[in-house]
Amino acid sequence: MGRTYVDSVLVRAAEEARGRGARLTEAEHLLLALAAEAEGDAPDLLSPAGLDRRAVERALAREFEDGLAAAGVSVADRELLEPRGSARNPSDMGESGRRVLEVAMTLARKRDLGPAHILLGLLELKVGTVPRAFALAGVDVDDLKARTLAVLDERGKTD
Amino acid sequence: MDEGEGVADARDPAADARDPAADLRDPGAELAAVVAMRRLADRMEDAAVEKAMRAGWSWSDVAQALGVTRQAVHKKHAKRLIEAGVSLRRRR
Incomplete structure (x- = not known):
């Protein structure tokens, strides 16, 4: 068996974090990773909500x-508002990222987790x-x- | 609204998240402001340290100006600056 979807999305989220100079992989990096997916549940669900990759960045x-x-x-130098990559990988998963995974894990076994489970975890975040970005x-x-x-x-989410 | 002090009566944080324009008495907005300022400070630090090093400042100079140890500023910035092709002064 190859890597699971969760493994792959976590790697991509960590890359998003690094690309934005974040020290921890947070929920927003999982969202960016989902929004970058070209096909499947992520774009099928996010696009109708107006959340393509650019929209998430905005x-x-x-x-x-x-x-x-x-x-x-207020910032005079607009360049300071632009994300800036870091030379370092994020050292860990932040609490917001953990919460997303916790919710996803209550819905399915690890190897069955897909983009919709991660998205639901993101949508369940309260703070x-x-x-805030969604609002x-x-x-x-x-x-x-x-x-x-x-x-x-539809997917028949358990067992 | 909140009768008594019960934890169960605590305000739902989601209500705050739905109203980002809420003022800073809302802890969610206040914490988000902290996160935003920290991120801005990090970016300003990156840009300013790079500018100083390109201008030939030493790690010691930068550390003194930032109010941190030389080791801290080196650890935080050396790798990135080397990758950015900034030629760094050897010592002092």
Whole structure:
């Protein structure tokens, strides 16, 4: 048996984290990895919600600027707002990434986990960058969650 | 709304997440502001250290200006700067 989907998405999420200079792999990096998938459940579910890869990047950028604005910080040098890669790989998985995986793991065995399980984990997050970015981008989280659950149902999600 | 002090009555954090424009009395917004400023500070540090090293500053100079140890600034930035092709001064 080759690597599982989870293994592959975790590697890609870590690459996303590194590409953005993050020290930990967080939920937003899992979201970026999902949004970069060319086919399958991820684009099938994310595209109708207006969340292609570029849109996710824009939503995360907006969340960042919103955080700065809330602190009363405005940045003259726009280049500082652009993600910047790091020479180092993230050292670990952050708490938000762990939460996503925990939720996904309650739905299926590890080798059966797919993009829809990861997405549901992302949609279940209550705090942090991802739910804030979804809210700022006007994503209908409840609708996306319902469609994700429907896909998982179709797949016959357990055993 | 919140009668009593019970944990079960604590506000649902999701309600805050849905309203990102909420002001800084909302802990979610306050924490997001901290994350954003930390990220901005990191990026400013990367850019400023690179600029200083390109201008021929020593690790010691940069460390003094940043208020950290020379070892810390070296550990944090040396690899990236070498990969970026910045020629670094040997010592001091």
